[in-house]
Amino acid sequence: xxxxxxxxxxxxxxxxxxxxxxxxxxxxxxxxxxxxxxxxxxxxxxxxxxxxxxxxxxxxxxxxxxxxxxxxxxxxxxxxxxxxxxxxxxxxxxxxxxxxxxxxxxxxxxxxxxxxxxxxxxxxxxxxxxxxxxxxxxxxxxxxxxxxxxxxxxxxxxxxxxxxxxxxxxxxxxxxxxxxxxxxxxxxxxxxxxxxxxxxxxxxxxxxxxxxxxxxxxxxxxxxxxxxxxxxxxxxxxxxxxxxxxxxxxxxxxxxxxxxxxxxxxxxxxxxxxxxxxxxxxxxxxxxxxxxxxxxxxxxxxxxxxxxxxxxxxxxxxxxxxxxxxxxxxxxxxxxxxxxxxxxxxxxxxxxxxxxxxxxxxxxxxxxxxxxxxxxxxxxxxxxxxxxxxxxxxxxx
Numbered sequence: 001x002x003x004x005x006x007x008x009x010x011x012x013x014x015x016x017x018x019x020x021x022x023x024x025x026x027x028x029x030x031x032x033x034x035x036x037x038x039x040x041x042x043x044x045x046x047x048x049x050x051x052x053x054x055x056x057x058x059x060x061x062x063x064x065x066x067x068x069x070x071x072x073x074x075x076x077x078x079x080x081x082x083x084x085x086x087x088x089x090x091x092x093x094x095x096x097x098x099x100x101x102x103x104x105x106x107x108x109x110x111x112x113x114x115x116x117x118x119x120x121x122x123x124x125x126x127x128x129x130x131x132x133x134x135x136x137x138x139x140x141x142x143x144x145x146x147x148x149x150x151x152x153x154x155x156x157x158x159x160x161x162x163x164x165x166x167x168x169x170x171x172x173x174x175x176x177x178x179x180x181x182x183x184x185x186x187x188x189x190x191x192x193x194x195x196x197x198x199x200x201x202x203x204x205x206x207x208x209x210x211x212x213x214x215x216x217x218x219x220x221x222x223x224x225x226x227x228x229x230x231x232x233x234x235x236x237x238x239x240x241x242x243x244x245x246x247x248x249x250x251x252x253x254x255x256x257x258x259x260x261x262x263x264x265x266x267x268x269x270x271x272x273x274x275x276x277x278x279x280x281x282x283x284x285x286x287x288x289x290x291x292x293x294x295x296x297x298x299x300x301x302x303x304x305x306x307x308x309x310x311x312x313x314x315x316x317x318x319x320x321x322x323x324x325x326x327x328x329x330x331x332x333x334x335x336x337x338x339x340x341x342x343x344x345x346x347x348x349x350x351x352x353x354x355x356x357x358x359x360x361x362x363x364x365x366x367x368x369x370x371x372x373x374x375x376x377x378x379x380x381x382x383x384x385x386x387x388x389x390x391x392x393x394x395x396x397x
Contacts, residue, residue: 213267
């Protein structure tokens with residue numbers, strides 16, 4: 001399996017990592033635990049292996065150490081004893097916190113935004129995606145400059161080491177600012193080319209797949225367009241918007257066949273670094289220019305409603321506006337009744353997927369479809385719903 005296909009090189013030893021997390025009591029314990037599971041998945045996707053998670057309940061985050069001083073001293077002994085390579089925090093760290101923890105732990109410190117950026121850097125394939133990620137990395141790096149581990153980037157890779165540059169001179173703030181300016185100009189040039197490519201699509205009907213990362217968007221696109229967009233059970237497998245043609249005959253013989261363009265877009269996640277959102281706004285132009293959005297949701301995840309809010313908030317941030325949306329609940333074959341459903345449906349305990357469907361449809365105004373990409377259940381309903389929405393759009397024009 002080639003690196004170009006996006007597969008992990010399993011010959012490279014995984015870095016031994018530990019997670020640091022502060023529980024502030026604002027979240028439910030179950031939601032906090034879900035965040036930690038997600039961070040562990042991020043570390044796995046980035047090439048690490050989580051050995052242990054250290055948590056602490058606090059009224060607020062310690063301004064110097066993130067966790068309390070006694071706790072970080074305990075962690076320092078564990079790091080030395082277990083020969084840990086990497087520390088990952090669940091929250092973004094200030095430059096001072098990173099410096100203090102690095103000086104105590106004597107190993108790499110990276111926060112949640114840092115690990116997301118690392119994954120984006122590993123998965124960037126096209127020139128456009130590489131420029132976007134490098135721009136976001138430099139913007140992230142600028143306030144966090146530290147020379148403590150710069151020499152390691154010349155000796156080995158590892159999480160957080162595939163960065164904007166390897167020479168010590170590039171850690172100078174002036175150089176980083178100059179590089180940010182150059183990358184922005186470069187991105188503008190690439191975006192102009194992308195805009196030219198999109199012009200021919202303006203007279204065609206466009207649909208975009210949006211959703212949380214790793215919910216099955218690329219797999220659904222492959223089914224609907226009979227294409228081979230790269231899909232894998234990993235976070236952020238898709239960075240570039242991929243567009244494919246599909247044709248559906250309209251039942252009304254007076255109208256011409258629907259000529260559709262479907263785009264698969266980058267997935268979202270909690271606490272997505274702002275710099276990444278800014279850098280990828282141009283890629284998400286496919287969403288802004290689409291006629292219809294398919295918001296894909298992993299119904300087998302106990303916190304799918306939180307994930308839906310993350311997606312909708314991010315779309316609002318990029319200026320989506322009032323676009324028609326079909327909510328596509330995927331993985332119904334893995335649906336399991338959960339205590340979280342009582343929060344969604346006001347203390348109503350859900351016993352089956354059919355009961356969930358009825359309650360959700362009665363609650364929501366926008367159309368919803370329930371499918372399984374794996375078993376292909378519900379795909380006919382999805383196609384019918386898409387056609388109906390497109391008919392409504394045609395009538396409204």
